[in-house]
Amino acid sequence: MTYSALSHLECPRCGARHDADLVQGTCPCGSPLLARYDPGQVAVSPRDIAGRPPDLWRYHELLPVRTPGRVVSLGEGMTPLIALPRLGRALGVPNLLMKDEGLIPTGTFKARGAAVGVSRAGELGVSAVAMPTNGNAGAAWSVYAARAGLRSLVVMPAAAPAITRAECAAAGAELYLVDGLIGDAGKLVAAAVARRRGYQDTSTLREPYRIEGKKTMGLEIAEQLGWRLPGVIVYPTGGGVGIIGIYKALRELLELGWVSGDLPRLVAVQAAGCAPIVRAFEAGATASEPWPDAKTVAFGIMVPNALGDFLILEALYATGGTAVSVTDDALLADQRAVARLEGSFICPEGAACVTAVRQLRKSGWLAETDEVVVLNTGTGLIYPDTVPAAAPVLPPSGSIPPDPRRADDARLGEWPRSPSSRARPPRSTGPG
Numbered sequence: 001m002t003y004s005a006l007s008h009l010e011c012p013r014c015g016a017r018h019d020a021d022l023v024q025g026t027c028p029c030g031s032p033l034l035a036r037y038d039p040g041q042v043a044v045s046p047r048d049i050a051g052r053p054p055d056l057w058r059y060h061e062l063l064p065v066r067t068p069g070r071v072v073s074l075g076e077g078m079t080p081l082i083a084l085p086r087l088g089r090a091l092g093v094p095n096l097l098m099k100d101e102g103l104i105p106t107g108t109f110k111a112r113g114a115a116v117g118v119s120r121a122g123e124l125g126v127s128a129v130a131m132p133t134n135g136n137a138g139a140a141w142s143v144y145a146a147r148a149g150l151r152s153l154v155v156m157p158a159a160a161p162a163i164t165r166a167e168c169a170a171a172g173a174e175l176y177l178v179d180g181l182i183g184d185a186g187k188l189v190a191a192a193v194a195r196r197r198g199y200q201d202t203s204t205l206r207e208p209y210r211i212e213g214k215k216t217m218g219l220e221i222a223e224q225l226g227w228r229l230p231g232v233i234v235y236p237t238g239g240g241v242g243i244i245g246i247y248k249a250l251r252e253l254l255e256l257g258w259v260s261g262d263l264p265r266l267v268a269v270q271a272a273g274c275a276p277i278v279r280a281f282e283a284g285a286t287a288s289e290p291w292p293d294a295k296t297v298a299f300g301i302m303v304p305n306a307l308g309d310f311l312i313l314e315a316l317y318a319t320g321g322t323a324v325s326v327t328d329d330a331l332l333a334d335q336r337a338v339a340r341l342e343g344s345f346i347c348p349e350g351a352a353c354v355t356a357v358r359q360l361r362k363s364g365w366l367a368e369t370d371e372v373v374v375l376n377t378g379t380g381l382i383y384p385d386t387v388p389a390a391a392p393v394l395p396p397s398g399s400i401p402p403d404p405r406r407a408d409d410a411r412l413g414e415w416p417r418s419p420s421s422r423a424r425p426p427r428s429t430g431p432g
Protein backbone atom coordinates (compact mmCIF):
# COMPACT_ATOMS: atom_id res chain seq x y z
CA MET A 1 0.00 0.00 0.00
CA THR A 2 1.32 3.47 -0.89
CA TYR A 3 1.75 5.60 2.24
CA SER A 4 1.86 8.86 0.26
CA ALA A 5 0.29 9.40 -3.17
CA LEU A 6 2.64 12.34 -3.84
CA SER A 7 3.52 12.40 -7.54
CA HIS A 8 5.27 15.69 -8.34
CA LEU A 9 5.47 19.42 -7.67
CA GLU A 10 3.72 21.86 -9.97
CA CYS A 11 4.11 25.57 -10.51
CA PRO A 12 0.69 27.24 -10.34
CA ARG A 13 2.01 30.21 -12.33
CA CYS A 14 3.92 28.74 -15.28
CA GLY A 15 2.76 25.13 -15.10
CA ALA A 16 6.30 23.69 -14.87
CA ARG A 17 6.63 20.24 -13.30
CA HIS A 18 9.34 19.61 -10.70
CA ASP A 19 10.74 16.50 -8.99
CA ALA A 20 9.17 16.10 -5.56
CA ASP A 21 11.98 13.88 -4.31
CA LEU A 22 14.62 16.59 -4.42
CA VAL A 23 14.85 19.52 -2.00
CA GLN A 24 12.98 22.29 -3.80
CA GLY A 25 12.35 25.97 -3.13
CA THR A 26 10.31 28.17 -5.44
CA CYS A 27 9.95 27.71 -9.22
CA PRO A 28 12.58 29.51 -11.33
CA CYS A 29 9.68 31.82 -12.35
CA GLY A 30 9.45 32.93 -8.69
CA SER A 31 6.18 31.23 -7.79
CA PRO A 32 5.63 28.86 -4.87
CA LEU A 33 5.37 25.18 -5.86
CA LEU A 34 2.39 23.01 -5.00
CA ALA A 35 2.45 19.27 -4.25
CA ARG A 36 0.34 17.12 -6.57
CA TYR A 37 -0.96 13.64 -5.78
CA ASP A 38 -2.02 10.73 -7.95
CA PRO A 39 -5.66 10.01 -7.05
CA GLY A 40 -5.16 6.46 -8.41
CA GLN A 41 -2.68 5.84 -5.56
CA VAL A 42 -5.11 6.92 -2.83
CA ALA A 43 -6.26 3.47 -1.76
CA VAL A 44 -8.37 4.54 1.19
CA SER A 45 -11.97 5.59 1.70
CA PRO A 46 -13.42 8.14 4.10
CA ARG A 47 -14.81 5.21 6.09
CA ASP A 48 -11.30 3.73 6.59
CA ILE A 49 -10.03 7.10 7.74
CA ALA A 50 -12.60 7.25 10.52
CA GLY A 51 -10.81 4.34 12.22
CA ARG A 52 -7.37 5.98 12.22
CA PRO A 53 -5.71 7.82 15.14
CA PRO A 54 -7.00 11.36 15.75
CA ASP A 55 -4.13 13.37 14.28
CA LEU A 56 -3.45 14.91 10.89
CA TRP A 57 -1.45 11.89 9.72
CA ARG A 58 -4.77 10.10 9.28
CA TYR A 59 -4.69 11.70 5.81
CA HIS A 60 -1.19 10.38 5.02
CA GLU A 61 -2.05 9.44 1.43
CA LEU A 62 -2.64 13.15 0.78
CA LEU A 63 0.53 14.24 2.59
CA PRO A 64 4.06 14.28 1.18
CA VAL A 65 5.97 12.06 3.63
CA ARG A 66 6.69 8.76 1.89
CA THR A 67 7.97 6.64 4.80
CA PRO A 68 5.92 6.23 8.00
CA GLY A 69 9.14 6.14 10.03
CA ARG A 70 9.96 9.72 8.94
CA VAL A 71 6.82 11.18 10.48
CA VAL A 72 7.67 13.63 13.28
CA SER A 73 4.61 14.10 15.42
CA LEU A 74 3.56 15.66 18.70
CA GLY A 75 -0.06 14.57 18.25
CA GLU A 76 -1.11 17.55 16.07
CA GLY A 77 -4.45 17.78 14.33
CA MET A 78 -8.10 16.82 14.76
CA THR A 79 -8.80 19.98 16.71
CA PRO A 80 -12.41 20.50 17.75
CA LEU A 81 -14.98 22.02 15.43
CA ILE A 82 -17.29 23.53 18.01
CA ALA A 83 -20.64 25.27 17.72
CA LEU A 84 -20.85 28.85 18.96
CA PRO A 85 -24.60 29.08 19.54
CA ARG A 86 -24.76 32.11 21.81
CA LEU A 87 -22.29 34.16 19.81
CA GLY A 88 -23.96 33.00 16.61
CA ARG A 89 -27.37 34.16 17.79
CA ALA A 90 -25.91 37.49 18.89
CA LEU A 91 -24.36 38.00 15.45
CA GLY A 92 -27.43 36.84 13.53
CA VAL A 93 -25.61 33.75 12.20
CA PRO A 94 -26.99 30.91 14.33
CA ASN A 95 -25.08 28.21 12.42
CA LEU A 96 -21.70 29.52 13.52
CA LEU A 97 -18.87 27.03 14.12
CA MET A 98 -15.27 27.51 15.20
CA LYS A 99 -12.35 25.28 14.26
CA ASP A 100 -10.25 25.77 17.38
CA GLU A 101 -6.54 25.55 16.69
CA GLY A 102 -5.74 26.75 20.19
CA LEU A 103 -5.74 23.10 21.26
CA ILE A 104 -2.73 21.92 19.30
CA PRO A 105 0.97 21.54 20.23
CA THR A 106 2.54 25.02 20.56
CA GLY A 107 -0.94 26.55 20.73
CA THR A 108 -1.31 27.56 17.09
CA PHE A 109 -2.14 25.96 13.75
CA LYS A 110 1.50 26.55 12.81
CA ALA A 111 2.18 23.12 14.33
CA ARG A 112 0.50 21.53 11.31
CA GLY A 113 2.82 23.13 8.78
CA ALA A 114 5.82 22.48 11.00
CA ALA A 115 5.01 18.80 11.55
CA VAL A 116 4.67 18.09 7.84
CA GLY A 117 7.40 20.50 6.69
CA VAL A 118 9.98 19.23 9.19
CA SER A 119 9.10 15.57 8.54
CA ARG A 120 9.52 15.97 4.79
CA ALA A 121 12.70 18.08 5.15
CA GLY A 122 14.24 15.33 7.29
CA GLU A 123 13.15 12.67 4.82
CA LEU A 124 14.84 14.58 1.98
CA GLY A 125 18.12 14.90 3.90
CA VAL A 126 17.94 18.52 5.05
CA SER A 127 19.90 19.03 8.28
CA ALA A 128 18.69 22.48 9.36
CA VAL A 129 15.60 24.59 8.73
CA ALA A 130 15.76 28.39 8.62
CA MET A 131 12.90 30.83 8.66
CA PRO A 132 11.63 34.34 9.28
CA THR A 133 8.51 34.40 11.44
CA ASN A 134 6.04 36.61 13.25
CA GLY A 135 6.65 34.31 16.22
CA ASN A 136 4.21 31.42 16.14
CA ALA A 137 5.70 29.60 13.16
CA GLY A 138 9.19 29.97 14.61
CA ALA A 139 8.07 28.40 17.88
CA ALA A 140 6.39 25.52 16.07
CA TRP A 141 9.27 24.81 13.68
CA SER A 142 11.78 24.98 16.56
CA VAL A 143 10.05 22.29 18.59
CA TYR A 144 9.41 19.98 15.64
CA ALA A 145 13.00 20.44 14.46
CA ALA A 146 14.15 19.52 17.96
CA ARG A 147 12.02 16.38 17.91
CA ALA A 148 13.38 15.46 14.48
CA GLY A 149 16.98 16.08 15.52
CA LEU A 150 17.37 18.95 13.01
CA ARG A 151 18.86 22.34 13.77
CA SER A 152 16.73 25.47 13.41
CA LEU A 153 17.55 29.09 12.66
CA VAL A 154 14.75 31.54 13.46
CA VAL A 155 14.56 35.31 12.92
CA MET A 156 11.58 37.28 14.22
CA PRO A 157 10.65 40.93 14.73
CA ALA A 158 11.62 42.17 18.19
CA ALA A 159 7.94 43.02 18.72
CA ALA A 160 6.73 39.41 18.19
CA PRO A 161 4.99 37.73 21.17
CA ALA A 162 7.62 37.08 23.86
CA ILE A 163 6.38 33.58 24.63
CA THR A 164 7.23 32.42 21.12
CA ARG A 165 10.79 33.60 21.68
CA ALA A 166 10.96 31.56 24.87
CA GLU A 167 9.71 28.47 23.07
CA CYS A 168 12.37 28.80 20.35
CA ALA A 169 15.08 29.27 22.97
CA ALA A 170 13.88 26.32 25.05
CA ALA A 171 13.92 24.08 21.99
CA GLY A 172 17.49 25.09 21.20
CA ALA A 173 16.85 27.18 18.08
CA GLU A 174 19.47 29.65 16.92
CA LEU A 175 17.32 32.73 17.48
CA TYR A 176 17.73 36.32 16.29
CA LEU A 177 15.47 39.34 16.68
CA VAL A 178 15.28 42.01 14.02
CA ASP A 179 14.35 45.59 14.60
CA GLY A 180 11.92 45.49 11.68
CA LEU A 181 9.13 43.43 10.11
CA ILE A 182 8.89 39.84 8.85
CA GLY A 183 10.14 40.89 5.38
CA ASP A 184 13.36 42.21 6.96
CA ALA A 185 13.74 38.90 8.82
CA GLY A 186 13.25 37.07 5.51
CA LYS A 187 16.12 38.93 3.83
CA LEU A 188 18.47 38.06 6.72
CA VAL A 189 17.47 34.39 6.54
CA ALA A 190 17.90 34.17 2.75
CA ALA A 191 21.41 35.64 3.01
CA ALA A 192 22.37 33.24 5.81
CA VAL A 193 21.04 30.15 4.03
CA ALA A 194 23.03 31.03 0.92
CA ARG A 195 26.19 30.81 3.06
CA ARG A 196 25.35 27.67 5.07
CA ARG A 197 25.45 24.06 3.88
CA GLY A 198 22.53 21.77 4.72
CA TYR A 199 20.16 24.62 5.58
CA GLN A 200 16.83 24.94 3.83
CA ASP A 201 14.92 28.24 3.63
CA THR A 202 11.52 27.19 4.99
CA SER A 203 9.94 30.65 4.79
CA THR A 204 6.22 30.81 4.05
CA LEU A 205 5.63 29.23 0.61
CA ARG A 206 9.37 29.13 -0.19
CA GLU A 207 9.25 25.39 0.36
CA PRO A 208 6.32 23.25 -0.82
CA TYR A 209 5.31 21.24 2.25
CA ARG A 210 4.28 23.62 5.03
CA ILE A 211 1.08 24.25 3.08
CA GLU A 212 0.43 20.50 2.95
CA GLY A 213 0.29 20.44 6.75
CA LYS A 214 -2.01 23.44 6.87
CA LYS A 215 -4.38 22.04 4.29
CA THR A 216 -5.38 19.40 6.83
CA MET A 217 -7.56 22.06 8.48
CA GLY A 218 -9.73 21.85 5.36
CA LEU A 219 -9.70 18.04 5.34
CA GLU A 220 -10.72 17.96 9.00
CA ILE A 221 -13.56 20.46 8.56
CA ALA A 222 -15.02 18.27 5.80
CA GLU A 223 -14.59 15.08 7.83
CA GLN A 224 -15.97 16.61 11.03
CA LEU A 225 -19.09 17.70 9.14
CA GLY A 226 -19.58 14.12 7.90
CA TRP A 227 -17.79 14.66 4.56
CA ARG A 228 -19.88 17.71 3.78
CA LEU A 229 -18.75 21.28 3.13
CA PRO A 230 -19.95 24.36 5.02
CA GLY A 231 -21.29 27.42 3.20
CA VAL A 232 -18.53 29.80 4.25
CA ILE A 233 -15.04 29.52 5.79
CA VAL A 234 -13.52 32.64 7.37
CA TYR A 235 -9.74 32.74 7.76
CA PRO A 236 -7.29 35.31 9.27
CA THR A 237 -4.89 35.88 6.40
CA GLY A 238 -1.25 36.88 6.66
CA GLY A 239 1.03 34.97 4.31
CA GLY A 240 -2.09 33.10 3.22
CA VAL A 241 -0.79 29.55 3.59
CA GLY A 242 -3.83 28.48 5.57
CA ILE A 243 -6.44 29.79 3.16
CA ILE A 244 -4.55 28.55 0.09
CA GLY A 245 -4.13 25.20 1.84
CA ILE A 246 -7.81 24.89 2.73
CA TYR A 247 -8.78 25.72 -0.86
CA LYS A 248 -6.30 23.13 -2.14
CA ALA A 249 -7.59 20.49 0.30
CA LEU A 250 -11.22 20.99 -0.66
CA ARG A 251 -10.40 20.71 -4.36
CA GLU A 252 -8.49 17.50 -3.71
CA LEU A 253 -11.52 16.10 -1.86
CA LEU A 254 -13.79 17.03 -4.77
CA GLU A 255 -11.41 15.31 -7.19
CA LEU A 256 -11.43 12.16 -5.04
CA GLY A 257 -15.23 12.30 -4.88
CA TRP A 258 -15.18 12.37 -1.06
CA VAL A 259 -17.31 15.52 -1.06
CA SER A 260 -19.56 17.07 -3.67
CA GLY A 261 -21.32 20.32 -4.43
CA ASP A 262 -20.13 23.90 -4.30
CA LEU A 263 -16.95 24.86 -2.51
CA PRO A 264 -17.48 27.08 0.54
CA ARG A 265 -17.15 30.81 -0.09
CA LEU A 266 -13.72 31.64 1.36
CA VAL A 267 -13.23 34.87 3.29
CA ALA A 268 -9.78 36.38 3.88
CA VAL A 269 -9.73 38.57 6.99
CA GLN A 270 -6.99 41.13 7.53
CA ALA A 271 -6.32 43.91 10.02
CA ALA A 272 -7.17 47.46 8.93
CA GLY A 273 -3.54 48.33 9.68
CA CYS A 274 -2.21 45.75 7.19
CA ALA A 275 -4.69 44.78 4.49
CA PRO A 276 -2.92 44.33 1.14
CA ILE A 277 -5.14 41.41 0.08
CA VAL A 278 -8.34 43.30 0.92
CA ARG A 279 -7.17 46.28 -1.11
CA ALA A 280 -6.27 44.06 -4.08
CA PHE A 281 -9.58 42.17 -3.86
CA GLU A 282 -11.56 45.40 -3.80
CA ALA A 283 -9.70 46.55 -6.91
CA GLY A 284 -10.40 43.24 -8.65
CA ALA A 285 -6.63 42.72 -8.96
CA THR A 286 -4.83 39.38 -9.28
CA ALA A 287 -1.83 40.50 -7.20
CA SER A 288 -1.35 42.81 -4.20
CA GLU A 289 0.84 45.85 -3.58
CA PRO A 290 3.14 45.93 -0.51
CA TRP A 291 1.38 47.61 2.44
CA PRO A 292 3.34 50.53 3.94
CA ASP A 293 3.58 51.10 7.74
CA ALA A 294 1.92 47.82 8.74
CA LYS A 295 0.57 47.82 12.28
CA THR A 296 -1.85 45.60 14.22
CA VAL A 297 -2.14 43.71 17.52
CA ALA A 298 -3.01 40.62 15.48
CA PHE A 299 0.66 40.02 14.92
CA GLY A 300 0.33 36.80 12.92
CA ILE A 301 -1.53 38.54 10.11
CA MET A 302 0.88 41.46 9.85
CA VAL A 303 2.32 40.44 6.47
CA PRO A 304 2.66 43.48 4.18
CA ASN A 305 3.75 41.55 1.10
CA ALA A 306 2.69 37.92 0.68
CA LEU A 307 4.55 35.73 -1.82
CA GLY A 308 1.34 33.77 -2.45
CA ASP A 309 -0.90 36.83 -2.94
CA PHE A 310 -2.09 35.64 -6.37
CA LEU A 311 -3.05 32.24 -4.94
CA ILE A 312 -5.02 33.79 -2.07
CA LEU A 313 -6.88 36.06 -4.51
CA GLU A 314 -7.58 33.15 -6.85
CA ALA A 315 -9.13 31.18 -3.96
CA LEU A 316 -11.39 34.14 -3.11
CA TYR A 317 -12.51 34.79 -6.70
CA ALA A 318 -12.99 31.11 -7.57
CA THR A 319 -15.26 30.43 -4.60
CA GLY A 320 -17.31 33.63 -4.73
CA GLY A 321 -15.65 34.68 -1.49
CA THR A 322 -14.53 38.06 -0.26
CA ALA A 323 -11.88 39.92 1.74
CA VAL A 324 -12.58 42.04 4.82
CA SER A 325 -10.53 44.28 7.06
CA VAL A 326 -11.27 44.84 10.73
CA THR A 327 -9.93 47.35 13.24
CA ASP A 328 -7.87 46.35 16.26
CA ASP A 329 -10.46 47.85 18.64
CA ALA A 330 -13.23 45.76 17.09
CA LEU A 331 -11.26 42.50 17.12
CA LEU A 332 -10.13 43.01 20.70
CA ALA A 333 -13.75 43.57 21.77
CA ASP A 334 -14.70 40.34 20.00
CA GLN A 335 -11.85 38.44 21.64
CA ARG A 336 -13.52 39.20 24.98
CA ALA A 337 -17.00 38.55 23.60
CA VAL A 338 -16.03 35.01 22.55
CA ALA A 339 -14.55 34.29 25.99
CA ARG A 340 -17.60 35.64 27.81
CA LEU A 341 -20.28 34.12 25.62
CA GLU A 342 -18.61 30.84 24.67
CA GLY A 343 -15.84 30.28 27.22
CA SER A 344 -13.02 30.20 24.72
CA PHE A 345 -10.02 32.51 25.01
CA ILE A 346 -9.00 32.86 21.38
CA CYS A 347 -6.11 34.71 19.75
CA PRO A 348 -6.52 38.17 18.19
CA GLU A 349 -6.22 36.68 14.69
CA GLY A 350 -9.13 34.32 15.41
CA ALA A 351 -11.08 37.20 16.91
CA ALA A 352 -10.61 39.12 13.65
CA CYS A 353 -12.69 36.40 11.97
CA VAL A 354 -15.51 36.91 14.43
CA THR A 355 -15.50 40.64 13.74
CA ALA A 356 -15.54 39.89 10.02
CA VAL A 357 -18.65 37.71 10.48
CA ARG A 358 -20.28 40.55 12.42
CA GLN A 359 -19.52 42.99 9.57
CA LEU A 360 -20.51 40.62 6.77
CA ARG A 361 -23.84 39.83 8.43
CA LYS A 362 -24.52 43.53 8.88
CA SER A 363 -23.73 44.24 5.22
CA GLY A 364 -25.95 41.35 4.11
CA TRP A 365 -23.11 39.38 2.50
CA LEU A 366 -23.86 36.64 5.05
CA ALA A 367 -27.42 35.39 5.45
CA GLU A 368 -28.98 34.12 8.66
CA THR A 369 -29.16 30.65 7.12
CA ASP A 370 -25.46 30.42 6.21
CA GLU A 371 -23.37 27.78 7.91
CA VAL A 372 -20.16 29.62 8.74
CA VAL A 373 -16.88 28.18 10.02
CA VAL A 374 -14.40 30.63 11.56
CA LEU A 375 -10.82 29.59 12.10
CA ASN A 376 -9.37 30.38 15.48
CA THR A 377 -5.73 29.93 14.58
CA GLY A 378 -4.35 29.92 18.12
CA THR A 379 -4.86 30.24 21.84
CA GLY A 380 -5.27 33.64 23.49
CA LEU A 381 -2.67 32.55 26.04
CA ILE A 382 0.10 33.53 23.63
CA TYR A 383 -1.02 37.17 23.73
CA PRO A 384 -1.65 37.90 27.43
CA ASP A 385 -1.34 41.65 26.96
CA THR A 386 -4.33 41.96 24.65
CA VAL A 387 -6.80 41.77 27.54
CA PRO A 388 -6.70 44.26 30.40
CA ALA A 389 -7.03 42.27 33.60
CA ALA A 390 -6.96 44.79 36.43
CA ALA A 391 -8.13 43.17 39.66
CA PRO A 392 -8.36 44.69 43.14
CA VAL A 393 -5.65 43.51 45.55
CA LEU A 394 -7.11 42.54 48.90
CA PRO A 395 -5.25 42.36 52.21
CA PRO A 396 -5.44 38.88 53.78
CA SER A 397 -7.76 40.36 56.36
CA GLY A 398 -9.96 42.01 53.74
CA SER A 399 -13.35 40.91 52.51
CA ILE A 400 -14.96 40.43 49.15
CA PRO A 401 -17.68 42.97 48.40
CA PRO A 402 -21.26 41.92 47.57
CA ASP A 403 -21.81 40.41 44.12
CA PRO A 404 -20.68 43.22 41.80
CA ARG A 405 -21.53 41.44 38.55
CA ARG A 406 -25.30 41.55 38.58
CA ALA A 407 -25.44 44.61 36.37
CA ASP A 408 -22.66 43.23 34.21
CA ASP A 409 -24.53 39.94 33.72
CA ALA A 410 -27.59 41.76 32.46
CA ARG A 411 -25.52 43.77 30.02
CA LEU A 412 -23.93 40.61 28.61
CA GLY A 413 -27.25 38.86 28.30
CA GLU A 414 -26.05 35.92 30.40
CA TRP A 415 -28.30 33.05 31.50
CA PRO A 416 -29.41 32.97 35.11
CA ARG A 417 -26.91 31.01 37.18
CA SER A 418 -29.47 29.05 39.13
CA PRO A 419 -31.45 26.44 37.20
CA SER A 420 -34.29 26.99 39.68
CA SER A 421 -34.51 30.67 38.80
CA ARG A 422 -37.92 31.56 37.48
CA ALA A 423 -36.59 34.36 35.33
CA ARG A 424 -36.56 33.67 31.58
CA PRO A 425 -33.12 33.76 29.98
CA PRO A 426 -32.69 37.29 28.64
CA ARG A 427 -32.31 37.58 24.89
CA SER A 428 -28.74 38.28 24.03
CA THR A 429 -28.17 41.90 23.18
CA GLY A 430 -24.82 41.12 21.63
CA PRO A 431 -21.41 41.32 23.15
CA GLY A 432 -20.16 44.74 24.19
Ligand SMILES: Cc1ncc(COP(=O)(O)O)c(C=O)c1O
Nearest residue numbers: 136238239240241242300349377
Ligand atom coordinates in the same frame (compact mmCIF):
# COMPACT_ATOMS: atom_id res chain seq x y z
C1 LIG B 1 -2.17 32.99 15.03
C2 LIG B 1 -1.97 33.21 13.57
N1 LIG B 1 -3.05 33.32 12.77
C3 LIG B 1 -2.94 33.51 11.43
C4 LIG B 1 -1.70 33.63 10.83
C5 LIG B 1 -1.64 33.83 9.34
O1 LIG B 1 -1.21 32.68 8.70
P1 LIG B 1 -1.23 32.40 7.14
O2 LIG B 1 0.18 32.39 6.70
O3 LIG B 1 -1.84 31.05 6.99
O4 LIG B 1 -2.03 33.47 6.47
C6 LIG B 1 -0.54 33.51 11.62
C7 LIG B 1 0.81 33.61 11.00
O5 LIG B 1 1.79 33.91 11.65
C8 LIG B 1 -0.68 33.29 13.01
O6 LIG B 1 0.39 33.16 13.80
Ligand SMILES: [Zn+2]
Nearest residue numbers: 011014027029
Ligand atom coordinates in the same frame (compact mmCIF):
# COMPACT_ATOMS: atom_id res chain seq x y z
ZN1 LIG C 1 6.88 28.60 -12.51
